[in-house]
Amino acid sequence: MIKTAKDIEDMTKSELLEHLNDTVKPEVGEIPAYVLADPKVYDLEHKKVFMKTWIFIGHESEIPNKNDYMLRDLAGYSIIVSRNADSSIKAFYNMCTHRGMKLCRADKGNKSAFVCPYHGFNFKNNGDLIGVPLQKNIYGEELDKSTMGLTEVRIESYKGLLFGTWNDEAESLDDFLGDFKWYLDILVGRAEMEVLGAPQRFVIHSNWKIGADNFVGDSYHTMVTHGSIAKLGMVPSATYSKMGYQIHSENGHGLNLGTPNPDFAFPEELIEEYKSNLSSEQFEVLSNLKNMIGNIFPHLSFLISHTKVKGQLISNTTVRLWRPIDHDKMEVIAWFLVEKNAPEDWKRRSRESFVLTFSPSGIFEQDDTEVFTDITAAAKGPMPVMKNLTYNYTMGLHRKPVDFIGPGVAYDDKFSEANQRNFYKYWLELMNS
Ligand SMILES: [Fe+2]
Incomplete structure (x- = not known):
């Protein structure tokens, strides 16, 4: 256990790095609270992460x-x-x-x-x-x-x-994305995709890593934070988010694949286009997909979400950036993506499902941002350092990876924190670079 009660404010850069290496312990599932809201950590992050990666x-x-x-x-x-x-x-x-x-x-x-x-x-x-x-x-x-x-x-x-x-x-984008491209093909390569409308933008008082953490691996919060959505009948049950796979690859990327899905929530007219763009294994994943939530390191999150709008199940696809503005502030920029060749009516309904769920007026978005801002506020200032406040990231440490149809390290349950541990492992690696 780290003994320092010294303010991070008073630390030199090398003392801060030493402190990070002493306290950020993803391999045993321990992450200190201060990394979410400290100005000096944020400054170092800007140089070592945001100026270095794609x-x-x-x-x-x-x-x-x-x-x-x-x-x-x-x-x-x-x-x-x-x-x-x-x-x-x-x-x-x-x-x-x-x-x-x-x-x-x-x-x-x-x-x-x-x-x-x-x-x-x-x-x-x-x-x-x-x-x-x-x-x-x-x-x-x-x-x-x-x-x-x-x-x-x-x-x-x-x-x-x-x-x-x-x-x-920097290595090529291709190398940086590595194995993760297999999943990005399903997200944005399954058909010709286009952004509809301008990206939605809003500012919240949250550290950017909370958004990345939430999307890279936190399916667990869905049944509580978003419990009201099950009550509204927009998803079948509160534990809807548990079944499926959690997968991560090198460079901190990770996603959660919700399966199986009894209903195909993509436009049937595009099945041939999907088949021509995807391998048979990727198409199999798409066919069984209930939802797909993940994060490309450091802060591009993505989501294919299926919700019932006016009694009909429909998918919507979004990518979103947790753009840091300060240690305790970020701009959320959310793009709505849709299959260019989908029927106009399908595009309209898909967009409606996006706006209802993830956008400043969306139910999920409002639930999440409330949590993000409270976590940030609680992590600020000298006290979390003095008291060595840490978060517990041990969920799923006892589990062994399983064989999966796609690449990466996969677990056959979405309730795990393996992806967050992988995220912080790479983050710490870059902070030391
Ligand atoms: Fe959420």
């Missing part, structure tokens, strides 16, 4: 046309993600290279060039500086525009999911 920035379908663009956040920095004239997608740091002003301030739009609101320097959406007001007159022949292009951001995509990183040394 961060989700959006879906390709959000900018379908040439010259479409959207502003996104990459580890606290604004970036412009733009579809160029040749249809390729590029991203740039949203900063004029002349004096550093934010070049673009609209959330999204269609533009082939961006004009800086400060001195009017203008940049093509491929990053080139193409115009400087009164250039010849005030700079003579001295200004070399070719050295003043926008700072390009490294981006890669998987099945329409776009990720960016500031780390030029």
Whole structure:
């Protein structure tokens, strides 16, 4: 047991790291409370996690046309993600290279060039500086525009999911996702998918890790936190969330597959499209799927949820980012995804089921965010460090993995905390990197 009663505030970086290594013990299921609400942990996390890994920035379908663009956040920095004239997608740091002003301030739009609101320097959406007001007159022949292009951001995509990183040394996105791609195929590669509407955004007073933790492995809370949903008849029973598999892979990724499902909750018209995009094993999982909840490390959670809307079972698919704003504050950004070739009426009902469950007005969302903010408030300040307050993450430690049709380490019960232990194991690894 760690003896320090020293404030984290007074620790040097190496003392903090030592303290983290002494107190964060995922292998025995022990996580200290302070990691959820300490400003210094948050600062270190920003450097070691968010500046190092791949961060989700959006879906390709959000900018379908040439010259479409959207502003996104990459580890606290604004970036412009733009579809160029040749249809390729590029991203740039949203900063004029002349004096550093934010070049673009609209959330999204269609533009082939961006004009800086400060001195009017203008940049093509491929990053080139193409115009400087009164250039010849005030700079003579001295200004070399070719050295003043926008700072390009490294981006890669998987099945329409776009990720960016500031780390030029990072492994490829493909390698980072690794085995987990098998499950992402079911989530977003099963058919041509599109984002419907703008992502929903709201700010809550919660540390980002609570959202990631909840989605990566916490099926257990469903029967209590969301108990009212069973009472409303939107799911069959309170223990609905227990049956199925909990699976994790390398790099902290993890998901929960709810099975079996007696009813196919996807559009029947698309069965052939699903079969052509998925392996027979993946299609088998989709056919039996009751729900699928998980998290791509560090903070892109996802969900396929089946609910009864007006007596009919229907699935909805969402990806959501727990975007950190501060140690005790995050913006939740939730995208609704749907099969592009599904009947319009099916899309409408699927969206209705999303809005009813996960969105600022959704029943599940409101249940969860209430919990997230209380946990954050309880973890703040010096007391949790002085008293060595820890959370218990031992559920399922006695279990042995089972054989499963897909890759990764799988357990045949969703009520386990193996995925959270895997999440924190990788988190600690990165904090030490
Ligand atoms: Fe929940």
